[in-house]
Amino acid sequence: MTATAEDFVSDPVIIVDHVTKRFLKRNSHSFKEAFVGWVKGRKVRADSFPALEDMSIQIGRGEAVAFLGLNGSGKSTTLKLISGVLEPDAGQVLVKGRVAGLIEVGAGFHPELSGRENVYLNAAILGMSKKETEERFDEIVAFSEIGEFIDQEVKHYSSGMFMRLAFAVAIHVEFDILLVDEVLSVGDAPFKKKCYDKIDELMAAGKTMVLVSHDAGTVKKLCSRGIVISRGVKVFDGPIAEATAMLGK
Template sequence: MSDVSAPVIVRLDRVLKRFRVRKDNSLKDRIVHLGRQGKRHREDFVAVNDVSIDIEAGTTVALMGANGSGKSTLLKLIGGILSPTSGEVHTRGRMAALLELGAGFHPDLSGRENIYLNASILGLTRAEVDERFDDIVEFSGIADFIDTAVKFYSSGMYVRLAFSVAIHTNPDVLLVDEVLAVGDEAFQRKCMDRIAQFRADGCTIILVSHSAQQVAELCDRGIVLRKGQIVHDGDVDEAIGVLRDVLEGRDDAASEAAAVAAPINVDSVEILGADGSRNRAFVSGERVTIRLGLKSRHPIQRWAAGFSINTPMGHMVFASNTDLVRVELPVIDGFASVDFRLDDLRLGAGTYHVHANAVASDAGGVHGISHGATFTVETHEPGLGTATADVLVAVRPY
């Protein structure tokens, strides 16, 4: 989260957006239902329902949720592309929005002409575009096609050019929808690096993404939407866990009932660095400590706790628990914490999620947290996959 003293740059106050959906889509249906009766064949759909958000300058916020949860509609409301049915949206500073593939491009104009057109829509003067034109083209990587009509561009070329124009307007607020998923992996990495640079420079970024890896890597706040309403606003790790619950159909009531039924609960999961402070980015082989916060409802003599480290696809790469390492545990009565120190965690580069659980051996009942924490790993050794190693090559005559 950003410093509380940072000024609010985006404010939504009880925003509601309603769309009218027609059921009589064909001309024949409309003629048949012409008149008063036709009203029965329209219904209102509330895409965003009573949403209030304050976003401070310099923060990077992820909007997450299932398809149809209202993420993109909310982003368009912030960008001024849509007007709210009720409530108010206030923004400050220059805003650049990359919301839809090729939005603001004219298909019959060349890439060069569309740079000037799109940049002017985003608030740049012609002199400013002249000054930044070469940088825009270089970042997009499509210099060989810059004088070709964009209607002949592939979807990836559209994204490259649109994103390049947007980021070279030096916006105070950058809005990015899932369109980046269309680009190839190398360009996605390039975009993520540039967004990270924007973040370091103090730009406010609001990002719609289904990628837990992107969210964990870039964002310091996560907002999860369900049916147009906010169900979580806060820590990114917690937001990813809430999103997983939403996608898998687990509701808050069911989670709370499971916690109440278990004699011992996992209250929190933290990832600590070698210095003991919370951390979410590590180099492969660096010391990592996984701290579980536990709470028992009564004194428990025999109990155990453990964790697993999983990839974003759900594949377990490492797991351990107090039984496996043969730790003698004291009686737990109320709150306690358990630290698992991993001195040489040789994971490959990527994003990993930590799941945790606790069990009372005699009383029965297991309670766990899915996606309790998220961290990323970098590695300097050449290689791919979820493990890393020092590789020595010897070549001999055969």
């Protein structure tokens, strides 16, 4: 049997143990068709497809790991299972430590609230107390570089502004594991460098990071290990250079 990276994990903080996740694929293409079918007594067919099939992964404390693969491969589904957003249909996901997630740009933000109000809202969702948020508020705003726009409703923010504020909140939470899904692809070069420097600082402090990205340069810079997923199945687990090479990057 060929050894994989997970065979050498000495202190796992994330264990994905023989996990399967399926989603429904409805064959009724519109509400009108579904309604007509219901009136006529026809059942709406709903087939399922496997987003993940018997997935097993272990990630150790202090590791920086990238999930790689084509669109629809199961990368983001795996990340959402680790975050607790999704539950597996079979198998189990075990996580040791406090998790901060940047799964979607602006997730947890209310468009009708200001940036200031959303800092408190998002921080609370991530497990911070009001007192903790107050103590770190100035640092969060300074890192985000939102400045004069902090009291503007976030529905007027660009995707880049969303990302800056969301990232700034997440990295100022007390966490052990950081989950990041593509959001670092948004933003200009100086802010990206600032994010990379902050992640390097967090990794040096022993934090664990799991990253999903199509940007080979980003994953090579931030991660030492790559896990390639294809059609819901893990096909490679090893050095990041070999993982990106499998995808022709």
